Amino acid sequence: MHKKGDLLIEKQLIFAFYLILAVVVYFMIGSIASERSYFEDYFVRDLGLTIDMLHNSPGKVSIEYHGLSNFNLVTKENFVEVRSSKNIPKIYAFTRDKNYVQLDYNFNFLNDTLKIKKDKAIYLEMVKK
Amino acid sequence: MNKKAIFMPLLSFFVLIILTYSYYELVVKDVEDKSSTIGLNQAELVNAYNKGIENEFNAEKAVSHSLNSAINEFSKNGGVNGKCNNLWKFNSDCEPDLEKNFINVFTNELLKYGYDAKEIKINDNSITIILNDFTYKKELKNFNLEYSLPIAVRKELDIDLNKLNSLKDQVKKCLEEGKPLNTCTNEKTEVQENLMVFSIENNKNILIYTEKIETKKPVFVFKINTRDTGIKRETVF
């Protein structure tokens, strides 16, 4: 009887072990997935690359980013900084063209739209919802 | 002592479940996730630039081909409307308004290539054509793009409009002063009954593409009915 008892306990221990492991892994994957999709991380890169790309434009460009959640956007000299309340600010250093007027903006977005225009220079504008 | 081994099978099954779940969470579901779209907006922008370059290149070539066809047509008609049968008659529908007529013929040729000129100017034997701006619009998920590129083409004319215009002025002056036409210009002329026929060879080659390529110097032929010139004072010769 005693041997059968040992076997049962071992099985239960193994099942318990896997259960705990499953919970740990579940939360680990969840945090990886969510950590990666932080808005600032995505937006600062996309905006920075767009500003770099605008310098290449032979023609006139008008761009709108809409549906932007709550954050603070600062552009100065050659960097873009995106900061939301809960996370550390994210920065992208773009490559400036000194023929253009320097970008110097500070916006607080509350679900508003960011307009960027490029003609003889590059302008940013926040359009209130 | 000998047991049913469940640890390893369970481990294999457990790993399969984890990897399937993480593939779904990090890759399949990631498609909506913003970080995977980095680069797509910029790809759209560069696509707009390249479409602009393509359109600009095509506009320039369409203008070239249209100019050749227009010079050919314009010379064939003698610089007046095709219905006038090369006959110049001042102050009438067959008034030799050379620049205006050339622009009309050219505009029609350009339309065949799908280009609608906003403005056309001819001065100093070169033509400047301002077309409608090239525009490109795109709306992505939270990124709207509008791109516009002004298209202007400037070309030397392969027909000497200055020379033809000065010839026209000489002829008109001649008619107004009542002098015989063949004494007023040193261009080649020929008399056919009461018609004075002028033919001026173009000094530059143009290329005409039909079934094959034709390189030619179009001859500019026009006639004046000396009894119906449209100028009040008439000459008798």
Place this chain on the structure above:
Amino acid sequence: MNKKAQFETSHELIIWIPRIIALVIVAGIVFFLITLPVKQSFEIDKLQETILRQRFLYSENCLAHNDGKVNSGIIDKSKFNQKNLDKCFEANDKIGVNLNLITDKIETINLNQKIAEKLDFCFDKKHFTCTNYTYYVLIQDEKKLESGLLNVAMIKIK
């Protein structure tokens, strides 16, 4: 009886050791697999360098020839000089560029020389992101238009 118990314990160990080893190895591999997509999707250096190198050819402030309209891809020879390129391409302290304009001779300009000199270390993919592309270009030199190559080598410190 005691010998028998000892025997059973050592037998248990013999069975569990390979299992634990297998578990540790598998856990390591699974963790490595899971982090693969994460590392890749934040890797925008190559994309950034691709965008930046195109500026030399598309922007009239850099090299693009302007005859009333911007001719992307046609280089204005008078613009291929250090002063003009430093102005239109203010490389930050992580990016270095080496430009070679090749006709019957080769003219070289480096932007952010300190970093551009490290182009020989591009094999070290862990610390540097490098891109290199050769454009077929047309060069407008006063009245003359000739063809040539523009090689753009770019390095960025990760």
Place this chain on the structure above:
Amino acid sequence: MKKGESAITFVFSLIFLAIVITIFYALFLLSSVNKANFSINQVSLSDVNINLINYLRTPLNTTTVYDLMINSYYNNDYRELETLSENIFNRVYDNERCPLWNIKGEINNEKFFEFESKFDARKYTLSQNPRNFLRIFTDDYLATRSSSFDIVFPDNKKAKITLLEGCVE
């Protein structure tokens, strides 16, 4: 018999694990590499565009390669165009780094010329499709990029000119 059964289970489990891990390794690698490469590929098509437009604009005495292309089409004689194209692209694409180039012209989907480099396909893995499974096994694969222009031809025809390049990544 039972002890044997435990060893067999262990081995079979290891085999099963190896298979599962290999499959997911490929899936994870392909997915992560494709996404980043897709947008880089899209943006870097612009580089090929520059080479293509400059090829068409290359000056030839008083005309350009574009005009030579039209004349070749109307005269149905592409020898001069071929020689010139080879001179240009063999100079642009050095055989070491970019062994493959191909330029072709089509009107109404009918090819009227095609020239390409002397390229030995057996030496490289061609990754036409970014999801090419073989990419994970070879360090040295040929990343191909191609770009097209629809250009105006006389008589209001449209010719699609496509330049393809293959460079070692």
